[in-house]
Amino acid sequence: MTTKIETAALASVCQVQKLFIHEYELNGVRRQLPVVTEYALTYQDDHKSKKNTEFYRARAYRLDGDQSTDFHRYDNTICVTICHKSQSVMFGPTGVIKMNPRGAGIGPALMANVIEWLQRQPGTASYAVMTGMLDSNNAKTDDERLQRNKFYMAFGFTLSSMTDAEGLDVVGGHFTAPSVGLLSVPERYQSRMKxxxxxxxxxxxxxxxxxxxxxxxxxxxxxxxxxxxxxxxxxxxxxxxxx
Missing domain, CATH: 1.20.5 (Single alpha-helices involved in coiled-coils or other helix-helix interfaces)
Known part of the structure; x- marks a missing residue:
């Protein structure tokens, strides 16, 4: 079973762990968003006490869109899957990563929480970070491209594309990192969620x-x-x- 398939399976059965509050100021008004973290794991078939795959997700309350659910599977969501067999991790959700409202700092707050959790897991510092796809819909203008690329690079991800473009110049391409230990959370993003x-x-x-x-x-x-x-x-x- 691939990491992508295992991620989808665990995402549907994960349990809520903790409740946080993300505070931000928008248009001079102080606002709060509830954030839940969720977790699930599987064990290796030949060793029932040894972890096989772990899934962790941070999701913020949605303020727009389909109000049939307060917490969406993809919107205002960042997750990570640890595969202990292959000693690798995969960030998600796959496809479009959408945060709303813009300018509220939700993306950095969620990514910081996920990376901090990941780096607390024993033995993961040397695990490889699987390549993820950048959403070109978030880079339709130069300002959007710079904002998206600065977001990933601030946490230690490297960006690449099929062209010669690198770093901030990447429009459509991928993000990755040599290992979990080389990821970092900038001080300005630490402890944003209470x-x-x-x-x-x-x-x-x-x-x-x-x-x-x-x-x-x-x-x-x-x-x-x-x-x-x-x-x-x-x-x-x-x-x-x-x-």
Whole structure:
């Protein structure tokens, strides 16, 4: 069974592991997107305790398109499959990698999470990264091409094509890396997603502090009103001086 077929099989049976929140600012508004991570594995037939294939996926909530499902198999999704027999890994999903809304940093956040998980798996540092296909639909203009290619290259992938084009100049081609250990997560993309527990605690703290501010403001208003009442009462009670 090929890695591609095993990926499809495991993608349909993987179980949710963790819930994260991806925070971003768009058009001056602070927004949040839920992100789930999922996992599945198979064992080698001749050695039931030895892992054969592992599948890991990070998926962000969809804000557009078909709303019959909040988390799509391909949109706002990045996954990786580890084949221990061939000592190789394959990134996906295969075909179009679509992130929406643009400019929210969803792609880098998901890729960072997937690579960080991958590099925590014992013995995978020397595993080869299988060649993946670049989507030419994401490179229709020079700006789109540069954005797509910078995204892959930032994590240590190398880009190539059937022409002489390399790196940022590649339009249609492939991405790969000599090994998992040579991939890296730029500091600016690290810890972009917060675990739900940490996010919930942070929000609770913000709400508590906001409530305290409102209470203090209300008390200040009350004190000012009382001072005004005392002041006005003092004026009206002032004795009239004889002419």
């Amino acid at each position: 675990p739900w527990g940490a996010f919930d605690t942070e929000v609770g703290k913000e709400r508590s502090e906001a409530a305290q501010v409102r209470e203090a403001a209300a008390e200040n208003v009350k004190t000012l009103q009382q001072a005004r009442e005392w002041y006005e009462a003092g004026i009206f009670r002032r004795p009239k001086w004889p002419l």
